Each structure stands twice: as structure tokens, then as C-alpha cells.
Amino acid sequence: xxxxxxxLGIINYMPQTGYDIKQTMDRxxxxxxxxxxxxxxxxxxxxxxxxxxxxxxxxxxxxxxxxIYSITDVGKTAxxxxxxxxxxxxxxxxxxxxxxxxxxGNAIPKEELIFQLKKFKKxxxxxxxxxxxxxxxxxxxxxxxxxxxxxxxxxxxxxRGISDSKVSIEWADECIEMLENCKDCN
Amino acid sequence: xxxxxxxLGIINYMPQTGYDIKQTMDRxxxxxxxxxxxxxxxxxxxxxxxxxxxxxxxxxxxxxxxxIYSITDVGKTAxxxxxxxxxxxxxxxxxxxxxxxxxxGNAIPKEELIFQLKKFKKxxxxxxxxxxxxxxxxxxxxxxxxxxxxxxxxxxxxxRGISDSKVSIEWADECIEMLENCKDCN
DNA sequence: GAATTCATGTAACTTGTTACATGATTTA
DNA sequence: TAAATCATGTAACAAGTTACATGAATTC
Numbered sequence: 475x476x477x478x479x480x481x482l483g484i485i486n487y488m489p490q491t492g493y494d495i496k497q498t499m500d501r502x503x504x505x506x507x508x509x510x511x512x513x514x515x516x517x518x519x520x521x522x523x524x525x526x527x528x529x530x531x532x533x534x535x536x537x538x539x540x541x542i543y544s545i546t547d548v549g550k551t552a553x554x555x556x557x558x559x560x561x562x563x564x565x566x567x568x569x570x571x572x573x574x575x576x577x578x579g580n581a582i583p584k585e586e587l588i589f590q591l592k593k594f595k596k597x598x599x600x601x602x603x604x605x606x607x608x609x610x611x612x613x614x615x616x617x618x619x620x621x622x623x624x625x626x627x628x629x630x631x632x633x634r635g636i637s638d639s640k641v642s643i644e645w646a647d648e649c650i651e652m653l654e655n656c657k658d659c660n
Numbered sequence: 661x662x663x664x665x666x667x668l669g670i671i672n673y674m675p676q677t678g679y680d681i682k683q684t685m686d687r688x689x690x691x692x693x694x695x696x697x698x699x700x701x702x703x704x705x706x707x708x709x710x711x712x713x714x715x716x717x718x719x720x721x722x723x724x725x726x727x728i729y730s731i732t733d734v735g736k737t738a739x740x741x742x743x744x745x746x747x748x749x750x751x752x753x754x755x756x757x758x759x760x761x762x763x764x765g766n767a768i769p770k771e772e773l774i775f776q777l778k779k780f781k782k783x784x785x786x787x788x789x790x791x792x793x794x795x796x797x798x799x800x801x802x803x804x805x806x807x808x809x810x811x812x813x814x815x816x817x818x819x820r821g822i823s824d825s826k827v828s829i830e831w832a833d834e835c836i837e838m839l840e841n842c843k844d845c846n
Numbered sequence: 847g848a849a850t851t852c853a854t855g856t857a858a859c860t861t862g863t864t865a866c867a868t869g870a871t872t873t874a
Numbered sequence: 875t876a877a878a879t880c881a882t883g884t885a886a887c888a889a890g891t892t893a894c895a896t897g898a899a900t901t902c
Contacts, residue, residue, distance in 0.1 A: 476757050477861080483764040493881050503763055506756040513862060515883060536870045538882035557767050560776050561757065564783050567890095569753040571662050572746070573692040573820060578669040579813035581743050590746050597750050626845040627765035630835050634759060641827045642820075649816050659812040663889080679853055699890060701855060722898045724854035753862095850901070861890070866883105873878070 475556075477509055478517050482526060482545055482553040487621055489530075489544035492518055501608070502628065505601075505635045518543055526552055576649075580659075588653050595646040602639040608632055661742075663695055664703050668712060668731055668739040673807055675716075675730035678704055687794070688814065691787075691821045704729055712738055762835075766845075774839050781832040788825040794818055 484490065484498050495518075496511045509517075521527045526549030532540040545553070572594060579587055609632060612625050653659065670676065670684050681704075682697045695703075707713045712735030718726040731739070758780060765773055795818060798811050839845065 475860090476755070476760055480760050483760075483767075486764075491881070492883090503760065506754050506759040506763075508753070509861095510863060511881095512864085512883075512885095516861095534881080537880055538868080540881070554767060557761050557764055558769070558772060560761060560779075564780060565755075565757050567694070567753075567755040568692050569662070570692040571751050573817050574662055574666050574669075574689065575743050575746060577689055577813055577817045578672075578743055578810075579816065580810045581669075581740060583744070586744060593746075594750060623845065624764075624766045626838075626842065627763055630765065630838065631759050631763045633834065634831050637827050637831050638824070641823050645820050645823055648819065652812075652816065656812065659809065661888090677853070678855090695889095696891060697853095698855075698892085702889090720853080723852060724896080726853070848902080851899080852897100854896085855894105857892100857894085859890100859892080861888100863888070864886085866885080868882085869880100871879080874876085 476507065477513065478521055478526075479553060479556045480507055480509075481514065481517055481521065482549055483557070485527065485543050486545050486550065486553060487624070489542050491540050491542055495543075501611075503631070505638075506631065521549070524552075525549075584653055584659070588650055591646050591650050591653070595643055595650075598639050598642040598646065602636065602643070605632060605636045605639060609636075662693065663699065664707055664712075665739060665742045666693055666695075667700065667703055667707065668735055669743075671713065671729050672731050672736065672739060673810070675728050677726050677728055681729075687797075689817070691824075692817065707735070710738075711735070770839055770845070774836055777832050777836050777839070781829055781836075784825050784828040784832065788822065788829070791818060791822045791825060795822075 480499065480503065481495055484495050484502075490498065492511065492515050495514055496509070499507070499509060499514075518527065518529075522529065522543075525546055527543045528546055529541045529543045532542060534540060572590075575582065575590075576587070609629075612628050612632065615628075616622050616625050666685070666689065667681055670681050670688075676684065678697065678701050681700055682695070685693070685695060685700075704713065704715075708715065708729075711732055713729045714732055715727045715729045718728060720726060758776075761768065761776075762773070795815075798814050798818065801814075802808050802811050
């Protein structure tokens with residue numbers, strides 16, 4: 475259900491097309507919640523059925539007409555109810571294929587593992603640069619009155635991403651070192 | 661597909677029932693890959709069809725007969741091929757409802773958010789204690805010749821869990837402090 | 847007396863992924 | 875000239891969740 479509420483929250487900032495929502499998600503919440511475009515279109519349909527959103531069509535010549543979705547009063551109420559209703563226990567779900575492989579790392583040549591850990595580290599460094607860029611963008615949004623107050627919270631989640639990237643890089647370094655120095659590990 | 665390979669990797673240590681596999685997963689890889697029992701049974705069926713596993717039945721009086729699954733040579737080959745074939749890009753998927761709510765935190769009473777962050781912190785502290793316990797268990801497994809070499813890799817993934825718990829606790833503290841000191845955030 | 851453990855599963859449902867289809871415009 | 879961008883989706887499939895069913899033995 476969270477995807478539906480994430481969509482509601484996003485169009486609550488301003489009315490958007492499915493395509494826009496996908497881009498907003500990719501920019502803003504991708505590292506803790508992602509979705510495919512096809513899934514977004516499906517959920518927009520479901521939200522429309524429940525009258526949580528309505529759409530207005532904007533004609534276009536060379537492209538499919540834009541369907542701009544906005545949140546309704548019913549949708550706003552549902553969103554507010556959902557957002558304050560934290561689940562009893564934390565429901566974070568991680569699916570990390572990389573860690574699954576590492577767990578069974580005894581079956582992987584040591585050099586290959588070190589290579590993959592270095593690649594992992596590079597990706598996390600790139601991720602960190604992206605987060606720095608996000609930080610700049612959020613700063614710029616403080617001039618936008620509609621969302622100025624929201625930037626405070628965006629920064630809290632961003633901080634989480636940044637600290638995860640940093641700790642991932644440190645962890646990768648440690649793993650590489652341990653692998654390089656181990657005598658009997660492979 | 662990763663679940664099938666995780667199952668293969670687990671019964672590669674020793675033959676196990678679906679129920680056992682679930683428990684092994686919960687103990688060892690839960691924080692980066694989890695699955696429901698029903699899903700494990702389904703995947704065991706799929707693995708059996710592909711002849712990656714076989715099962716022998718152990719009769720029981722008061723309970724359903726045990727179906728003990730073991731990996732076949734075909735399964736071992738498939739597992740080895742999979743495990744060295746790291747995907748081009750990191751495919752980690754995180755679904756974190758807590759962060760989604762925090763992102764839209766402007767719609768949440770400040771006191772409620774602080775309360776939830778404190779609860780989050782407590783859960784992470786509990787998680788950390790569980791990881792400490794895992795560390796002890798892994799240490800004990802070093803005497804078990806069959807898996808002694810694997811413990812090195814189990815510790816690498818465990819380290820990741822531990823550092824994530826620690827950094828989560830620090831992050832929660834920071835968030836709480838920022839919320840307590842902010843003037844215009846809500 | 848109620849909940850948990852052990853042990854199997856099925857069925858229905860929801861969520862997420864991948865491939866396909868259209869087609870002009872712009873960028874590399 | 876190939877790929878990416880914009881903009882809509884559908885269809886088929888894969889993966890994950892929840893509820894149900896059985897039932898003795900054990901623990902709280």
C-alpha cells in the first residue's frame with residue numbers, strides 16, 4: 475500500500491503526470507522506495523477508482539495527451555490518516571543480492587571478490603556524489619514557498635542516505651583488507 | 661531468482677527441511693534477504709522440478725513427515741555459476757516505510773515524530789544486541805569443520821549489519837536533536 | 847487455558863518486473 | 875545513426891504476503 479501513499483504525498487506537493495511522479499520518485503525517494511512506471515500507472519488507476527485522485531487531460535500534438543493527476547479531499551484525508559499511523563514494528567525490507575553472494579563467499583575466488591568489493595565501493599562513492607547534488611537541490615527548494623517547510627524532512631532522509639553511503643564505503647574497505655590479509659579464507 | 665540460490669547455498673551446508681531453511685534464513689541472512697515459509701516451499705518445488713534438489717522423506721508419527729532436501733550435482737553447478745556472476749550494477753532494493761513517512765514528515769506532529777524516532781532507535785539497539793549474539797554463534801561454529809571456512813564470510817556480512825545498526829542509531833539521535841531544536845519545522 | 851513449536855502445504859491476493867507498442871523530437 | 879526524452883499504457887510473468895488447514899507436544 476505504501477506506494478499508493480507515496481504517490482499521494484508526491485502529488486500533494488503539486489499535480490503531476492505518472493511520468494512526472496516516476497521522475498520525482500527517482501530523484502527524491504529512490505534509495506528507500508522505488509517503483510517502475512508501469513506500477514505507478516497501475517496504482518494511479520487504483521487511486522482514481524477510490525476517488526483519492528482525479529485527472530485532467532492536457533492535449534498534446536506529437537505525444538500522448540498528458541494526464542495530470544491531483545489529490546482530492548478524500549485523498550488528503552486518507553493520506554493524513556496513513557502517515558501518522560506508524561506500524562507497530564519497523565517494516566524495512568532489504569533485498570541485497572550482493573550480500574547473499576558475499577555470505578556464500580567461500581565459493582568465490584578471492585581475487586574476484588576483492589574486485590567486486592572495489593566496484594561496490596566505487597558505486598557507493600558515486601551514490602555519495604549524487605546525494606551531495608541532492609543536497610544542493612534541496613537547498614534551492616527553500617525559496618519555493620509551497621515546499622519550503624518540507625525541505626527540513628527531505629534533509630533528514632537524505633542524511634540517512636549519506637551516512638549509509640559513507641559507512642558502506644568504510645565497510646567495503648574493511649572487507650577488502652580482511653580478504654587481502656587472510657591466510658586461510660579461500 | 662536469488663531466493664532459489666540462497667536456498668541452494670543453505671542446503672549446500674547440509675540437507676534440511678523447508679522449515680529448517682526458514683529458520684536458518686531468519687538467523688543468518690534475514691537482515692539482507694528474507695522469505696516467508698510459503699515462499700520457501702514454493703521455491704523448493706521449483707528447484708525439485710529443475711532437479712537442483714532432491715528430497716528424502718522421514719516418517720514421523722505425530723507430525724507431518726519431514727521432507728529433507730539436499731542439493732544435487734546439477735544444483736551445485738548451477739549455484740557455482742550463479743554465485744560468481746555478479747550483476748553489472750548493484751541491485752540492492754530497500755523498501756522503508758519509515759523513511760517514506762519521515763520524508764512527508766511535515767504532515768506529522770513533531771512530538772509524534774520524535775516518539776517514533778526514539779522507538780526506531782530502540783529497535784536498532786535491540787538489533788545490535790541480536791547481532792552481538794550472532795557473532796558469538798559464528799565464533800562457536802569455527803569448531804564445526806564443515807562450515808569453519810564459511811564463518812569468515814558470515815562475519816563480513818554480519819559486520820555490515822552491525823555498522824548499519826550503529827549508524828542508524830546515530831542518525832536517529834541526530835534527527836531527534838534537529839527536531840527538538842528546530843523553530844520553524846512544524 | 848493460551849500461545850508457541852514443529853512440519854507440511856494450498857489458495858487467493860498484492861506487489862514488482864520485463865517486454866512490448868506507439869512515435870515525434872532531441873541529444874550524443 | 876543510435877540512443878535518450880517525453881508520455882501513454884497493456885500483458886504476461888515473477889516474487890512476496892496473508893489467511894487458512896491440520897494437530898500433537900510443549901511451554902507460559
